[in-house]
Amino acid sequence: MKKKLFNKDVQILQQKSNFTWQLRDNMTIVLFLLPAFIFLSIFLVYPIFRSAHYSLFNWNGMGPAVDYIGLENFKRLFTDRIFIKAVQNGILIIVFSLAIQLPLAMGLALIVGRNIPGRAFFRAVFFMPYVLSEVITAVMWLILYNPNPSRGFLNAVINIIPFLEPQAWLADTKLVLPAIFVVLTWKYIGLHMLLYITGLQNIPKDIEEAALIDGVNNRQMVTYITIPLLAGTIKTSVYLSILGSLQVYALVWIMTRGGPVNASEVMSTYMYRYSFVRFELGYGSAVAILMLLISLTFSIIYLRLTRQTEYLA
Amino acid sequence: MTINNTKTTNNFRKHLPVILKYCILIFTVLFILFPIVMVIFGALKTRGEFMTIPYIPPIPPRWGNIKRVLTMSIFWYMLRNSLLVMIATTTGVLIVASLSAFVFSRMKFRGQNLLFNFFTLGLMFPVTVAILPIFLVVRQMGLTNNLIGVILVQTAFQLSISIVILRNFFMAIPSELQDAASIDGCSTLRFFWYILLPLARPSLAAVAALTMVTSWNDLLVPLVLIDKEKLWTLPLGTMQFQGQYGMDLSLVAAFLLLSAIPALIFYLFAERQIVSGLTAGALKA
Numbered sequence: 001m002k003k004k005l006f007n008k009d010v011q012i013l014q015q016k017s018n019f020t021w022q023l024r025d026n027m028t029i030v031l032f033l034l035p036a037f038i039f040l041s042i043f044l045v046y047p048i049f050r051s052a053h054y055s056l057f058n059w060n061g062m063g064p065a066v067d068y069i070g071l072e073n074f075k076r077l078f079t080d081r082i083f084i085k086a087v088q089n090g091i092l093i094i095v096f097s098l099a100i101q102l103p104l105a106m107g108l109a110l111i112v113g114r115n116i117p118g119r120a121f122f123r124a125v126f127f128m129p130y131v132l133s134e135v136i137t138a139v140m141w142l143i144l145y146n147p148n149p150s151r152g153f154l155n156a157v158i159n160i161i162p163f164l165e166p167q168a169w170l171a172d173t174k175l176v177l178p179a180i181f182v183v184l185t186w187k188y189i190g191l192h193m194l195l196y197i198t199g200l201q202n203i204p205k206d207i208e209e210a211a212l213i214d215g216v217n218n219r220q221m222v223t224y225i226t227i228p229l230l231a232g233t234i235k236t237s238v239y240l241s242i243l244g245s246l247q248v249y250a251l252v253w254i255m256t257r258g259g260p261v262n263a264s265e266v267m268s269t270y271m272y273r274y275s276f277v278r279f280e281l282g283y284g285s286a287v288a289i290l291m292l293l294i295s296l297t298f299s300i301i302y303l304r305l306t307r308q309t310e311y312l313a
Numbered sequence: 314m315t316i317n318n319t320k321t322t323n324n325f326r327k328h329l330p331v332i333l334k335y336c337i338l339i340f341t342v343l344f345i346l347f348p349i350v351m352v353i354f355g356a357l358k359t360r361g362e363f364m365t366i367p368y369i370p371p372i373p374p375r376w377g378n379i380k381r382v383l384t385m386s387i388f389w390y391m392l393r394n395s396l397l398v399m400i401a402t403t404t405g406v407l408i409v410a411s412l413s414a415f416v417f418s419r420m421k422f423r424g425q426n427l428l429f430n431f432f433t434l435g436l437m438f439p440v441t442v443a444i445l446p447i448f449l450v451v452r453q454m455g456l457t458n459n460l461i462g463v464i465l466v467q468t469a470f471q472l473s474i475s476i477v478i479l480r481n482f483f484m485a486i487p488s489e490l491q492d493a494a495s496i497d498g499c500s501t502l503r504f505f506w507y508i509l510l511p512l513a514r515p516s517l518a519a520v521a522a523l524t525m526v527t528s529w530n531d532l533l534v535p536l537v538l539i540d541k542e543k544l545w546t547l548p549l550g551t552m553q554f555q556g557q558y559g560m561d562l563s564l565v566a567a568f569l570l571l572s573a574i575p576a577l578i579f580y581l582f583a584e585r586q587i588v589s590g591l592t593a594g595a596l597k598a
Contacts, residue, residue, distance in 0.1 A: 028501050029422055032412040036432060036472050039409060043469035044434055047446030054449070108341065111334050118338075124584060125342050128349075131580040131587065133530035135548040136573050139555045140348040143355065143562060151364060151562065153351060186345065191591065198592045247441035250532045254552055268441050275445045276537060288445040295438035 048292060051285040059282035073286035083287070086258075086265040089177060093266070094245045096181045102237055105189050106230075109196030110222070123197065127190035134187070134250035141183045142255055145169040170256050173263035180264055183251055188244065192237050199233030200226070235306045242302075246295055267291050352573070355566030363563040378567035388571070390543050391550040395529060395575075398463050398546055402528040403521050405468040406475050410520065411513075413472075414479035415505050419491065435473030440466070441533055448537045462538045463546070467528050474594045475520045481593065482516030483509065519590035522583045529576060547572045 055073055059065035077083050112122050129137065146152030147168040149159045155166035169179040203226065211225050227234075249268040252258060258265035258273065271291060275284030355363050356378055357371035382388050417429055440447070447466055448457075456462030486509060494504045510517070532548040539545060545553065551572050558564050580587065 025420060025501060026422075029416050029420055032416045033428070033432075035409045036413040036476065039465070039469040039472055040432065040434060042450065043447060043466055044443065047443060047450045050449055051446035108337075111337060116334065122338050122342065125345055127584070127588070128577075128580065129345060131526055131530075131576050132573055133532065133548045133551075133576070135530075135532050135551045136569055136576075137348075139551065139565060139569055140352055142555070143566070144348055144351065153347075153368065156368065186348070190345075194588060195592060243439060247439035249441045250548075250552075254555070271445060275448070281445070281449070284445050285449075288442065291442045292438055295442050299437040 048289075051288050051292075054282055055286035055289045057282040059280075059285075061279050061281040065282065067282075069282075073283050074290070076283065077286055077290065082262045082265060083267075083270055085262050086267050086270045089264065090245060090248075090266050092177060093181060093184070093248065094242050096178075097184070097241045097245055098238060100181075101185050101189055102192055102234075102241060104185070105192035105237070106196050106234075108189070108193045109200060110226070112193070112197060113200060123194070126193055129187045130191050132187075135254060137183060137187050138251045138254035141186075142170075145179060145255075147171065170264075171260050173260055176256055176260065176264045180252060180255060183255070184248065187251075188241075192241070195233055195237050195240075196230065199230045203229045239299075239302055239306075242298065243295065246291065246298075349573075352566045352569050355563050356570040358563050360561055360563045363566070378564050379571065381564065382567050382571050387542065387545070387550065388568070391545050391547045391572075392575075394460060394544055395547040398460055398467065398535075399525050399528045401460075401464045402467040402471065403524045405464065406471045406524045407517060407521055409468065410472055410475035411479055411510065411517065414476045414483055415509065417476065418480045418483035419488075419501075419509075432476055433473045435470055436477070440470045440531075444533055444537055447534075451538055457538050458541050458544060460539075460544060463535050466534050466538070467531060471524050471527060475524065478520055478523075478590060478593045479513070479516055482513055486512055515586075515589070516593075518583075518586045519593060522586035523590035523594065525579065525583075526576070526587055529579075 054065055056068060056070060057065040058067040058069050058072070108126065112119055112126075116122075143151075144153045147155060147166065149155040149166045152166075152169075154169065158164045158166055167175055169175050207225060207229070208221065211221060216225070247268060248266055249272065252264055252266055252269050253272065256264045258269040267287065268291070271284055271287040274280045274287060351368075354368070354371050357374040357376070358366075359375050359377065362371070362375070413432060417425070417432070451457055451462045451466065454462070456465070490508065491504055494508055495501075499508070530548060531546075532552065535544075535546045535549045536552070539549065542553075551568065554568050555565050558568075
């Protein structure tokens with residue numbers, strides 16, 4: 001009898017404490033998540049809905065938006081030759097990045113690899129541009145690209161080589177995009193190299209050793225073992241590269257303002273010009289919404305497609 | 314000899330002679346360092362020297378440009394503003410992100426996955442893409458021309474990546490620790506504060522370093538939100554400065570150098586943290 005009572009007491013006590021624990025945990029969850037939730041709602045989610053709303057108006061940012069024009073802004077956008085040029089340039093930058101920058105980064109990572117003497121030094125130097133701001137980078141390269149051979153280093157070098165003429169790098173509609181791409185490579189190759197080095201370090205040594213015992217040669221090693229095992233890293237690096245290309249802004253704006261004659265226009269400079277220079281905020285909103293949709297769709301599809309195979313821990 | 318060296322260590326790369334490797338590496342080093350060296354040269358030359366003999370080392374160095382920038386009050390305003398924004402943003406990100414990361418790594422509740430997807434929304438698109446909507450909202454809040462606006466936006470956009478990084482690190486801390494603590498009567502809050510956070514210090518440092526670099530280098534947010542000269546941050550000021558003094562290249566170079574030095578010093582001391590933050594964030598995202 002006494003024992004039974006005791007058991008019951010314990011049970012009640014336990015229930016009670018479970019209940020208070022539960023309550024306290026729920027409180028913790030809510031309280032801990034609330035700050036981030038508020039930040040993200042105010043500065044990520046709410047602005048997007050506002051912008052989607054404004055994209056349907058002809059609005060210069062002064063007073064309330066009243067001139068409702070439906071999808072007119074988007075129609076204008078899709079028929080604007082400059083915007084189409086901006087999209088093309090964006091695609092070109094992505095293609096350049098994937099075809100040139102990433103293979104170079106991977107090559108460097110394979111060379112710097114695991115145990116070449118001076119590895120730490122090379123790694124530190126290659127990654128250094130990443131910590132310099134895009135503004136500093138852009139102004140630096142403006143100086144190097146100066147068309148006057150006595151000031152711009154590039155043309156000074158070209159002057160020495162016979163048969164080559166100094167070029168107006170950033171004022172030539174054909175050269176401006178490759179010239180900007182060189183700067184992008186300068187700034188971001190270290191980041192990708194770093195990702196690949198990390199990926200290489202995650203490959204278990206025994207796999208390579210086993211392959212060696214089986215008599216695999218170098219080329220086979222790289223193509224059949226190293227690169228497949230780097231698949232996870234490659235996916236990440238491709239993802240960052242594409243998303244990064246979509247947001248290239250400061251470099252282009254400072255170096256060329258999208259010129260000459262829109263030859264280096266990208267979506268973000270186009271959006272900036274219409275929103276903050278011409279103050280066509282309705283139209284700018286439409287551009288912003290379109291860019292958002294592109295980024296989001298790309299992200300979701302890409303992450304879906306690549307989720308199945310995860311080599312990286 | 315070179316072949317012998319590589320045979321034992323770099324098994325699959327031995328077909329590429331070591332000399333060739335070093336040639337590639339040194340060429341890349343030159344490519345990377347060259348612009349930086351040019352800026353240093355330029356900063357230490359007079360305007361005339363920079364026009365006539367830009368490529369030889371500045372001997373003797375001329376400190377005139379550096380002095381001129383250092384005596385501009387606007388430079389010190391920018392430095393102060395950048396520091397202020399960076400410190401506030403980093404503090405904000407560390408506090409807000411670690412709270413959320415703790416919940417996502419240590420607790421189970423309904424709708425957890427859905428909510429986590431919401432919290433990582435910021436990974437899906439960069440701040441550039443959303444800058445116009447953000448401007449509209451910040452203007453509505455009356456926080457344009459106010460560093461607080463910049464701090465809030467930067468914090469918001471750094472949250473997603475930081476939560477992902479911290480959550481992964483927190484998950485690596487064994488749950489037995491929490492069980493043991495709770496048996497000893499330690500509340501969830503106390504566990505978070507006294508046990509988890511101290512253990513997670515390296516990951517907090519990585520997140521802090523990553524946030525500091527991002528905030529310090531950010532141009533777009535201050536550019537859009539700040540007009541007043543006295544509130545310019547360094548990147549914004551650098552851009553305006555180059556527009557204003559673009560002709561005087563050696564002065565621009567001095568300005569560039571002085572605004573790059575804090576970042577380079579920081580890099581020197583925190584390379585490991587920046588790198589670990591970046592790779593953790595990128596590879597886990």
